[in-house]
Amino acid sequence: MRSRYVLVPAVVVMAVMAGSAGPAPSGAIEGSVTYSGTLPKMKPIDMSKEPACAKEHTSPVLTQTAVGGPANALQYVVVYVSAGEPRSPIPSEPARFDQKGCTYVPHVLAMQAGQILQIYNDDPLSHNIHPRPHANPEWNKSQQKGSMPINTSWDKPEFIEVKCDIHSWMHSYFAVLNTSHYSVSDDNGNFSLKGLPPGKYTITAWHEQYGSQRQEVVVDGTETKNISFVFKATASSY
Numbered sequence: 001m002r003s004r005y006v007l008v009p010a011v012v013v014m015a016v017m018a019g020s021a022g023p024a025p026s027g028a029i030e031g032s033v034t035y036s037g038t039l040p041k042m043k044p045i046d047m048s049k050e051p052a053c054a055k056e057h058t059s060p061v062l063t064q065t066a067v068g069g070p071a072n073a074l075q076y077v078v079v080y081v082s083a084g085e086p087r088s089p090i091p092s093e094p095a096r097f098d099q100k101g102c103t104y105v106p107h108v109l110a111m112q113a114g115q116i117l118q119i120y121n122d123d124p125l126s127h128n129i130h131p132r133p134h135a136n137p138e139w140n141k142s143q144q145k146g147s148m149p150i151n152t153s154w155d156k157p158e159f160i161e162v163k164c165d166i167h168s169w170m171h172s173y174f175a176v177l178n179t180s181h182y183s184v185s186d187d188n189g190n191f192s193l194k195g196l197p198p199g200k201y202t203i204t205a206w207h208e209q210y211g212s213q214r215q216e217v218v219v220d221g222t223e224t225k226n227i228s229f230v231f232k233a234t235a236s237s238y
Contacts, residue, residue, distance in 0.1 A: 053102030073189030080182035104172035
């Protein structure tokens with residue numbers, strides 16, 4: 001009987017130790033994307049044929065093929081883990097893509113392969129969504145005003161150009177990835193990849209006009225590594 005009383009505290013101690021272990025350590029990779037050279041001049045979009053959309057904008061809407069910011073920041077660059085981790089579980093929360101003011105929002109949308117994508121029409125007129133993939137099936141759907149969102153997904157990773165066959169200026173990209181660790185550079189060129197277990201990673205940065213760059217990064221413990229990407233810009237107009 002005495003040995004039974006000795007075992008109880010030991011079990012309690014083990015349980016307390018297991019509970020206090022906490023989550024595994026994770027680090028982050030942060031940084032910025034900039035450009036050298038001269039960015040092309042973005043052209044104003046003529047929406048005069050769609051007054052309902054034109055009135056949604058207080059200033060001229062420009063193309064977004066190469067968008068710069070302060071200190072040569074480069075926006076809409078997809079930065080993601082391309083090697084060094086197992087494939088991430090598919091998130092249950094859908095990605096969202098909007099059609100608002102006769103523009104696609106956001107211009108570049110990143111998501112995980114297999115994740116549900118919901119496409120909304122926020123405008124008082126019909127739109128058309130025409131993704132043009134190579135590794136995944138191509139489709140072309142119209143969406144009436146006030147209709148329910150289109151639900152879809154992509155099984156294979158790739159960068160998919162999206163156009164509207166009704167409004168030719170509407171243009172975007174879906175970045176379908178095999179990882180949940182991704183970021184799209186903001187108007188200051190910043191990006192952040194958080195929750196990375198210790199390890200060696202290949203980090204890829206992709207831009208629709210300037211291609212891809214890669215860096216090898218080692219993350220130890222809970223540290224934050226800072227890296228940067230610089231793309232060479234050309235001055236052709238878009």
